Amino acid sequence: MSELRETRLEKARTLAALGQGPYALRFEPTHRTAALQQAHADLPNGQERDVAVAVAGRVMTRRVMGKLAFFTLADETGPIQLFIEKATLAASMPEDPDAFAHLTSLVDAGDLIGVRGTLRRTDRGELSVKVTGWSMLTKALQPLPDKWHGLADVEKRYRQRYLDLIVSPDTRETFRRRALAVSAMRRWLDERDFLEIETPVLQSQPGGADARPFETHHNALDLPLTLRIATELHLKRLVVGGFERVYELGRIFRNEGVSTRHNPEFTSVEIYQAYADYTDMMALTEQLIAHVCQQVCGSTRISYQGTEIDLTPPWRRATMHALVQDATGLDFTGFSSRDEAAAAMQAKGLEVPALADSVGRLLVEAFEQRVEADLIQPTFVLDYPVENSPLARAHRSKPGLVERFELFIVGRETANAFSELIDPVDQRQRLEAQQERKAAGDDEAQTVDEDFLHALEVGMPPTGGLGIGIDRLVMLLTDSPSIRDVIAFPLLRPEARMESRPEAAAESRQEPRPAAMG
RNA sequence: GGGUCGCUAGCUCAGCGGUAGAGCACUCGGCUUUUAACCGAUUGGUCCUGAGUUCGAAUCUCAGGCGACCCA
Numbered sequence: 001m002s003e004l005r006e007t008r009l010e011k012a013r014t015l016a017a018l019g020q021g022p023y024a025l026r027f028e029p030t031h032r033t034a035a036l037q038q039a040h041a042d043l044p045n046g047q048e049r050d051v052a053v054a055v056a057g058r059v060m061t062r063r064v065m066g067k068l069a070f071f072t073l074a075d076e077t078g079p080i081q082l083f084i085e086k087a088t089l090a091a092s093m094p095e096d097p098d099a100f101a102h103l104t105s106l107v108d109a110g111d112l113i114g115v116r117g118t119l120r121r122t123d124r125g126e127l128s129v130k131v132t133g134w135s136m137l138t139k140a141l142q143p144l145p146d147k148w149h150g151l152a153d154v155e156k157r158y159r160q161r162y163l164d165l166i167v168s169p170d171t172r173e174t175f176r177r178r179a180l181a182v183s184a185m186r187r188w189l190d191e192r193d194f195l196e197i198e199t200p201v202l203q204s205q206p207g208g209a210d211a212r213p214f215e216t217h218h219n220a221l222d223l224p225l226t227l228r229i230a231t232e233l234h235l236k237r238l239v240v241g242g243f244e245r246v247y248e249l250g251r252i253f254r255n256e257g258v259s260t261r262h263n264p265e266f267t268s269v270e271i272y273q274a275y276a277d278y279t280d281m282m283a284l285t286e287q288l289i290a291h292v293c294q295q296v297c298g299s300t301r302i303s304y305q306g307t308e309i310d311l312t313p314p315w316r317r318a319t320m321h322a323l324v325q326d327a328t329g330l331d332f333t334g335f336s337s338r339d340e341a342a343a344a345m346q347a348k349g350l351e352v353p354a355l356a357d358s359v360g361r362l363l364v365e366a367f368e369q370r371v372e373a374d375l376i377q378p379t380f381v382l383d384y385p386v387e388n389s390p391l392a393r394a395h396r397s398k399p400g401l402v403e404r405f406e407l408f409i410v411g412r413e414t415a416n417a418f419s420e421l422i423d424p425v426d427q428r429q430r431l432e433a434q435q436e437r438k439a440a441g442d443d444e445a446q447t448v449d450e451d452f453l454h455a456l457e458v459g460m461p462p463t464g465g466l467g468i469g470i471d472r473l474v475m476l477l478t479d480s481p482s483i484r485d486v487i488a489f490p491l492l493r494p495e496a497r498m499e500s501r502p503e504a505a506a507e508s509r510q511e512p513r514p515a516a517m518g
Numbered sequence: 519g520g521g522u523c524g525c526u527a528g529c530u531c532a533g534c535g536g537u538a539g540a541g542c543a544c545u546c547g548g549c550u551u552u553u554a555a556c557c558g559a560u561u562g563g564u565c566c567u568g569a570g571u572u573c574g575a576a577u578c579u580c581a582g583g584c585g586a587c588c589c590a
Contacts, residue, residue, distance in 0.1 A: 004544055143528050146541095149531090150529090
C-alpha cells in the first residue's frame with residue numbers, strides 16, 4: 001500500500017544526494033502559463049521563439065520517449081507543455097550531465113517543479129517551454145487521482161478538497177467565482193456608503209432567527225455561550241447608535257441537519273438602511289444581485305441546472321396570499337378560525353401539522369407545500385403573517401400581516417427582508433409570545449433580549465433590513481446543485497481512518513526526513 | 519428521523535456462492551513530436567467493520583460505520 005510512497009521517498013533521497021533537496025526554498029517564475037499562452041498565440045507550429053521564460057507548477061502528465069519527453073505543467077492559471085530534449089538539456093546544464101535522466105526518472109506526476117527555457121510550438125500545435133534547466137520545488141509523496149477520470153468519488157472530493165482543486169478546473173472556477181461574488185458585493189455596498197462592522201460570533205443569548213444554536217463555554221468567565229444564528233440584533237443596535245447604513249458579511253452557525261441546501265455553518269450578508277422600508281430593500285436586492293451576477297457571469301441571464309434564469313430587474317412581486325390562492329384555490333383571507341383553514345387544507349390534500357396553530361401559520365404551510373418549489377424565476381413573496389415574523393413591522397394596511405418579503409429563485413429562499421419593527425412595546429410583546437412558544441416545546445422559537453429592547457427604547461430610526469444567503473446565491477451563479485459544492489470544506493462526519501499509521505509513525509522516529517539529508 | 523443506492527489495488531471500475539480481475543498509475547526494458555503516447559514484462563488486496571448461514575462468502579442474511587440522492 002505504501003509502496004508508491006516509498007518509491008517517491010527514495011527519489012527524494014536521491015535528489016538530496018545529488019545536492020538538490022526535494023523541498024526548494026524559492027523559485028522566481030517570469031510568467032504564468034495563461035499569460036504565455038495568450039502572448040504567444042501567434043507562434044506558428046514547429047517554430048521557436050527565443051524568449052527566456054521561467055515557470056513553476058505541478059506536473060500533471062508525463063510522456064517520456066527515449067531521448068525526448070513531454071510533461072504538462074500546470075500553475076494556477078492553467079497548463080503548459082514542457083518540451084524536454086536530452087541533447088538540449090545536456091548542453092544547457094553542463095553541471096549535471098544526466099539532467100535528462102534525472103528529470104525523467106526523479107520527477108513524478110504530482111511534483112511541483114520550476115523550469116527555465118525558451119518557447120516552441122510543436123508540430124501538433126502545442127505551445128511548449130523548451131526546457132534548458134529544471135529544479136525540484138516540492139516532491140509529492142502521494143500520487144494524483146486518475147488523470148482521465150479525475151476524482152469521481154464525491155465524498156473524497158469534499159474530504160480532500162485539495163485533490164479536487166488540483167484535478168478539477170470546474171471546482172477551481174467555482175471558488176474563484178465565489179470570491180468574485182463576495183468582493184463585488186462588498187464593493188457595491190461600500191460604494192453606496194454602507195459600512196461593514198463586525199459583530200460578535202460568541203453570544204450569551206442567541207437571537208435574530210428561528211434556529212437552534214451551537215453551545216460552547218468560556219472557561220475564564222465560566223460562561224455558557226452560543227454561536228450566533230444571525231447578525232440581526234447587533235446590526236440593529238448599530239443603527240440605533242447612529243450608523244445609518246451598515247452591513248456584515250460573515251459566518252452564521254445553526255445547529256441543524258445537513259442537506260444539499262444546508263450546511264451548519266454558512267455565510268450571510270445582512271444589510272440595514274435607516275429611513276428605508278421593505279420596498280426600498282426590494283429595489284436594493286434586485287440591483288445588488290443583478291450587479292453581482294453581471295460581474296461574476298458577464299450577464300444577468302444565466303443557466304442553472306439546465307433552466308434559464310433571468311435576473312434582469314425588475315423581478316416578479318406577489319403576495320403570499322395570492323400565490324397560495326393561485327396554487328390551491330384557497331383564499332386564506334376568508335378563514336375566521338384555524339380549524340376552518342385546517343379543514344379546507346385537508347380537503348385539498350394538504351398536510352396540517354399540529355405546530356401550525358393559527359391561520360397564518362397554516363398559510364405558510366400551504367405556501368411551503370404548494371408554491372415554494374415552483375418559484376423558479378426570481379420572485380419577491382410579500383406580506384407574511386405576523387406569527388412567523390417577530391422582528392418585522394406590522395403591515396401599514398393589512399391587519400395580521402407584516403411588511404416582509406422573501407426572495408425565491410429556483411425554488412429556494414435566497415433573501416429575507418423587513419420593514420424593521422422599531423416599536424419597543426410591540427417588539428416586547430412579540431418576543432414574549434415567542435418565549436411562550438419556546439416554553440411550550442418549540443426549540444427554534446426566539447427569546448426576549450432585554451438589552452436589544454432597551455436599545456429600541458433609546459430609539460431606532462425607521463429602517464429596512466435585508467439578509468441574503470451567500471452560499472445559495474453562489475450555487476446559482478456557479479450552476480452548483482449542492483451547497484457543498486460552493487463551500488471549500490463542508491461539514492462531514494470524521495472519517496474513521498488511520499489515526500496511527502505504523503509506517504509513518506515509525507519513519508518519524510527512526511529516520512531523518514529527506515530534507516535533512518542534503 | 520424514514521427510504522433507495524454505494525463502499526473491491528494509489529485512481530476509475532468489473533466480478534454477485536467455487537483460485538481476487540481489467541484499464542490507468544507505479545517498477546523494469548525499448549522508443550526524438552507526444553498530448554488518455556505507444557510496445558513488452560512485472561508489481562500491487564483487511565473485497566468498509568463485525569457476527570451469522572454454508573463444505574466453501576467479495577458475493578447470501580443480520581447489525582454497525584461512512585457517503586450520495588430522495589422524502590419529512
